Amino acid sequence: MTAVSGEPEGPAQAELRVPGRGAGLRDVARHRFLLKLLVDKEIKVRYRGSVLGLLWSYVKPGVQFIVFYIALGIFLGLEQSDRNPDGLPNYAIYLFSGIVLINFFSEALGNASRSIVGNSGLIKKIYLPRELFPVSAIWVSGVHFLPQIVILVVACLFTGWSPSVLQLIVAVVGFLIAALIATGLGLIFGAINVYYRDAENLVDMLLMVATWASPVLYSWEMVRRQLGDTALSIYMLNPLTVSVETFHYAFWLPTTDQQFELPPGFLPVWLPVALAVALFTVILGQYLFRRLEGRFAQEL
Amino acid sequence: MALAIEIAGIQKRFALRHTRSLKETVLWLLKGRKGDLSKTFPALNDVSLTVEEGETVALLGFNGSGKSTLLKHISGVMLPDTGTVRTRGRVAGLIEVGAGFHPDLSGRDNVFLNGAILGMSEKDIHRQFDSIVDFAEIGEFIDTEVRFYSSGMYLRLAFSVAVHTDPNVFLIDEILAVGDEPFQRKCISKIKELAEAGKTLVVVSHDLDLIAQICRRGIVLEKGRVVHDAPVAEAIAHIRRQ
Numbered sequence: 448m449t450a451v452s453g454e455p456e457g458p459a460q461a462e463l464r465v466p467g468r469g470a471g472l473r474d475v476a477r478h479r480f481l482l483k484l485l486v487d488k489e490i491k492v493r494y495r496g497s498v499l500g501l502l503w504s505y506v507k508p509g510v511q512f513i514v515f516y517i518a519l520g521i522f523l524g525l526e527q528s529d530r531n532p533d534g535l536p537n538y539a540i541y542l543f544s545g546i547v548l549i550n551f552f553s554e555a556l557g558n559a560s561r562s563i564v565g566n567s568g569l570i571k572k573i574y575l576p577r578e579l580f581p582v583s584a585i586w587v588s589g590v591h592f593l594p595q596i597v598i599l600v601v602a603c604l605f606t607g608w609s610p611s612v613l614q615l616i617v618a619v620v621g622f623l624i625a626a627l628i629a630t631g632l633g634l635i636f637g638a639i640n641v642y643y644r645d646a647e648n649l650v651d652m653l654l655m656v657a658t659w660a661s662p663v664l665y666s667w668e669m670v671r672r673q674l675g676d677t678a679l680s681i682y683m684l685n686p687l688t689v690s691v692e693t694f695h696y697a698f699w700l701p702t703t704d705q706q707f708e709l710p711p712g713f714l715p716v717w718l719p720v721a722l723a724v725a726l727f728t729v730i731l732g733q734y735l736f737r738r739l740e741g742r743f744a745q746e747l
Numbered sequence: 748m749a750l751a752i753e754i755a756g757i758q759k760r761f762a763l764r765h766t767r768s769l770k771e772t773v774l775w776l777l778k779g780r781k782g783d784l785s786k787t788f789p790a791l792n793d794v795s796l797t798v799e800e801g802e803t804v805a806l807l808g809f810n811g812s813g814k815s816t817l818l819k820h821i822s823g824v825m826l827p828d829t830g831t832v833r834t835r836g837r838v839a840g841l842i843e844v845g846a847g848f849h850p851d852l853s854g855r856d857n858v859f860l861n862g863a864i865l866g867m868s869e870k871d872i873h874r875q876f877d878s879i880v881d882f883a884e885i886g887e888f889i890d891t892e893v894r895f896y897s898s899g900m901y902l903r904l905a906f907s908v909a910v911h912t913d914p915n916v917f918l919i920d921e922i923l924a925v926g927d928e929p930f931q932r933k934c935i936s937k938i939k940e941l942a943e944a945g946k947t948l949v950v951v952s953h954d955l956d957l958i959a960q961i962c963r964r965g966i967v968l969e970k971g972r973v974v975h976d977a978p979v980a981e982a983i984a985h986i987r988r989q
Contacts, residue, residue: 462835463750463753463833463834463835464833464834464835465823465831465832465833465834466820466821466822466823466832466833466834466838467820467822467823467824467825467826467832468823468826478863480863480868480869481863481864484856484859484860484863485860487856488849488852488856488860491851491852491856492849492851492852495851568846569846569847569864570824571824572824572840572846573822573824573840573846573847573864573865574822574823574824575864643769643772645769741826742826744819744824744825745761745762745825
C-alpha cells in the first residue's frame with residue numbers, strides 16, 4: 448500500500464477510502480443538488496392523479512381547523528365571547544397558528560420515519576448518504592407548510608396583526624425547534640423502522656400525543672390552573688410546547704390586546720432550553736442512525 | 748499501477764430468519780438471550796483480493812456464491828462484519844438498472860434524479876444530457892412519464908444514464924446488455940469502450956461468453972470463498988468443469 452501513496456494522483460483519484468462510511472448529515476449538505484431533486488420528486492409525485500392536487504394541502508388542515516374550532520372553541524367554550532368572557536380572544540387564530548405548526552411536525556416526522564423503508568429499493572442497491580431520505584422528507588413538509596403559513600398571515604392581517612421584530616424572530620426559532628426535533632426523531636425512528644416495523648405505529652401514537660401534550664387546542668394557563676407550577680415546568684420541557692407557544696406569541700398575541708401572558712421565563716429560559724433539547728435530539732438521532740445504518744441493506 | 752479496490756479478509760454473515768416483531772425480541776431479551784434470535788450463515792468468508800486501476804474483473808460463480816454480495820461491499824451498500832474494503836475514486840454501479848427511476852416522473856426528470864443518485868453533479872448532467880438521450884434512442888419521449896415507456900425504452904434510458912456517470916470504478920451486475928439485439932451490441936461496445944479508456948470494471952454475469960469478451964481476469968466464488976483467481980479464460984474453464 449505504501450507504493451500507492453507516492454504516486455501522482457488526479458483530483459478524482461484521491462486516497463483509498465472505505466466505501467459506505469459517510470459523514471452523516473454533513474454529507475447531505477454536500478449532496479444539495481440530489482436533495483433538491485428528491486424533494487422535487489416527492490412534491491411532483493404526491494398529488495399525481497388527484498383532481499384537487501396541491502389543493503389538498505389546504506383542504507385537509509382547513510377541515511381539521513373547522514372541526515376543532517366548532518367542537519372546542521364553541522361547544523367547549525374556549526372562544527371568548529359576550530356569553531363566555533373567560534375564553535381566549537381570537538381563538539380561531541390561536542387554534543390555527545398551533546395547528547399549522549403541529550401539522551408540519553406530524554407530517555415531517557411521519558414521513559421521515561417511513562423514508563428509509565419507503566426507499567428500500569434504492570438503499571439496497573446504491574450507496575447514498577442515507578440521511579438524505581429523512582432530511583428530504585422534512586424538507587417536503589416544510590414546502591407544504593408554506594401555503595398554510597400564508598393563510599395564517601392573511602387571517603392575522605384581517606384581525607389587526609402587528610407583530611414586533613422580536614416576535615417574528617422567535618417564531619422562526621420556534622419553527623426551527625420543531626424541524627430539528629422532527630429531524631432527530633425522524634432519523635431515530637426511520638432507522639428503527641428498518642428492523643422493527645412497530646416504529647411506524649409508535650410514531651403515529653406519539654404524534655397523537657404530541658397534538659394534545661402541547662398547547663395547540665387549549666392554553667398553557669389551564670395546565671397551571673389544574674396541575675400547578677411544578678407540572679407546568681415539566682410541561683414546558685417539551686420542546687414542542689415551546690415551539691407552539693412561539694407561534695402563539697408571534698401570530699396570535701399581536702392580534703389581541705396583548706393582555707395574555709407568556710409562561711413564566713418563556714423567552715429567557717424555555718426557548719433556549721427547547722433549542723438545546725432540539726439540537727441534542729439531532730445529535731442523538733445522527734448517532735443512533737449511524738449505529739444502525741450499517742445493516743440497512745441486508746435488513747430491508 | 749495504483750490499486751482501485753482493496754479487500755482484506757472480509758467476512759459477512761446473513762440472518763436466515765428475521766425476527767421482525769418487537770414482541771419476539773423483547774421476549775428473547777427477557778429470557779436472557781437464550782438461543783440465537785436468528786440463524787446466520789456466511790455469505791462471504793475470508794475474502795481478500797485487490798484490483799488494480801484499469802483492470803477488468805469478472806466475478807463468477809453459481810447462484811448464492813456471494814458475487815452480488817461482494818459487489819455490494821465494494822459499492823458500500825453493505826459493510827463487512829470483519830475485515831476492510833477500500834476503494835479509490837468514485838465507484839458507481841450498473842446494479843439493477845433503473846433502481847432510482849420513478850415511474851411518475853418524466854424521462855427528463857428521471858435522468859437528472861438517477862444521474863444525481865449515481866453521483867453526477869448538476870453540471871455533469873447538463874453537459875451529458877443530450878448524449879444520454881441520444882444513446883438511449885428515446886428522442887421525443889424524453890418528456891413523457893416513464894410509466895408509459897415500453898420496458899425496452901425504460902431499460903435503455905436507465906442504462907444510458909448509468910454509462911454516462913463516468914466513475915473510476917464501474918460495478919456491473921447482470922445487466923451488460925439490455926433491450927433488443929442492436930441495442931445490446933451498442934451496450935457491449937460501450938462497456939468495451941469504457942474498459943479501453945482505462946476504467947476499472949467489476950462484472951457479475953452468468954453469460955460466460957460475453958464475460959470472456961469484456962474481462963481479462965476471472966475470480967470464481969464458491970459459498971462465499973474465492974476458489975480461483977486467474978485470467979478469465981481459465982476461470983471460465985474452471986466454472987464449466989463443474
